[in-house]
Amino acid sequence: MPHIKFMPCGLEGEVAEGTTIIDASEELDLLGVAGLEIPDGCTRQCECCTCKVRIVEGWDHLSEMSDDENDLLADNGAEDDDRLSCQTKILGDVVVWFDGT
Numbered sequence: 001m002p003h004i005k006f007m008p009c010g011l012e013g014e015v016a017e018g019t020t021i022i023d024a025s026e027e028l029d030l031l032g033v034a035g036l037e038i039p040d041g042c043t044r045q046c047e048c049c050t051c052k053v054r055i056v057e058g059w060d061h062l063s064e065m066s067d068d069e070n071d072l073l074a075d076n077g078a079e080d081d082d083r084l085s086c087q088t089k090i091l092g093d094v095v096v097w098f099d100g101t
């Protein structure tokens with residue numbers, strides 16, 4: 001199973017392949033462990049960009065970015081290593097940055 005680590009808090013664990021990053025944050029209890037909850041302002045419909053996270057390692061171990069995700073990130077001034085956690089599925093080991101800001 002793929003391994004995901006959240007930085008800077010250090011929470012890590014394994015999740016089923018195909019799990020989205022935001023679902024992984026809930027399965028591993030990012031809120032309980034680190035007091036952080038990734039916002040999902042549009043109920044995960046790829047419309048709001050509030051669930052943006054930064055990929056530190058493992059970019060090649062993620063599902064491909066759709067045109068809609070790419071457009072939404074671009075429209076919101078995202079960095080090149082940002083992904084929408086509600087749209088991005090984990091296919092292999094990854095390290096993700098989310099500090100709640």
Ligand code: FES
Pocket residue numbers: 039040041042043044045046047048049050051052084085086087
């Ligand atoms: S929750 Fe709105 S784009 Fe992910």
